[in-house]
Amino acid sequence: MTWLVTGGAGYIGAHVVRAMTDGGERVVVYDDLSTGSRDRLPAEVPLVVGSVLDPALLARTIRDEAVTGVVHIAAKKQVGESVERPLHYYRENVTGLQTLLEAMTDTGVDRLVFSSSAAVYGMPDVDLVTEETSCAPMSPYGETKLIGEWLINAAARAHGIRAASLRYFNVAGAAAPELSDAGVFNLIPMVFERLEAGDAPRIFGDDYATPDGTCVRDYIHVEDIATAHLAAARRLQDAPRGTALTVNVGRGEGSSVREMVERILKVTGRQDLAPAVTARRPGDPARVVASADRARDELGWTARYGLDDMVDSAWRGWRHRHG
Helix, strand or coil, X not given: CEEEEECCCCHHHHHHHHHHHHCCCEEEEEECCCCCCHHHCCCCCCEEECCCCCHHHHHHHHHXXXXXXXXECCCCXXXXXXXXXXXXXXXHHHHHHHHHHHHHHHHCCCEEEEEEEHHHXXXXXXXXXXXXXXXXXXXXXXXXXXXXXXXXXHHHHHHCCEEEEXXXXXXXXXXXXXXXXXXXXXXXXXHHHHHHCCCCCEEECCCCCCCCCCCEECEEEHHHHHHHHHHHHHHHHCCCCCCEEEEEECCCCCEEHHHHHHHHHHHHCCCCCCCEEECCCCCCCCEECECCHHHHHHHCCCCCCCXXXXXXXXXXXXXXXXX
């Protein structure tokens, strides 16, 4: 098969491309390069520069490259920005997906792996979040991901598309320094940035109903995210038409923000900078941890990497990018 990976030149996308090519799949990348870079991609992987809002280019790329399946990662993904620019997020994430699905149905491509998010759950009040946990997203970003799942499920029913929607939890780490995350939006790079400036890392609230009072999250190595996409792609190859899976991608283990910050301080050798506790951020749930059973049962996939792997590899990537 030949897989079109939208957003394949970005942080997560480049890891997916590597996992799929290492797994023997032919890959073509489609990316507008707004946050991605050609340098992340193997030289032999074709790159088409374009927007998922361009139906003619999508269809032409699918035909020219003999694409038989799509891994759709391209999206805007910053929660705070989505609150400020909801129309932009709905256009890029929802209309972009609609345009892609139309191009797929027009060209007869019927396999789709979709990058969704645990943001669809909002603030679940459960110990383990299963795929049946009620969805109540708290940002336009989370809304666009949930609407994307609905749209895909409807297309699966109407057009026989075989689909898997993967709900990522908290992604971290890097397979190689040059593939590391260039953004500073998640906990680990935010702490790195503070340390580089000589400032104490911040913890937003320590009065939650958790063992140490700080929020508990399910952190997942980006290499594990990548192999989950490969597993989903293979699961769809021989799936019946109309298959529509929804799968959490996490480790099924919770780690507190304080625990993660202490690990980061140890790895970076900056244990002299004790974390400073500040006020809670609005909308932060106390605990969000995945149930990983369906990923194991449906995809034959389980996470391989632990917290130390995530922090160590992220630190190597940060030093690679920042000297």
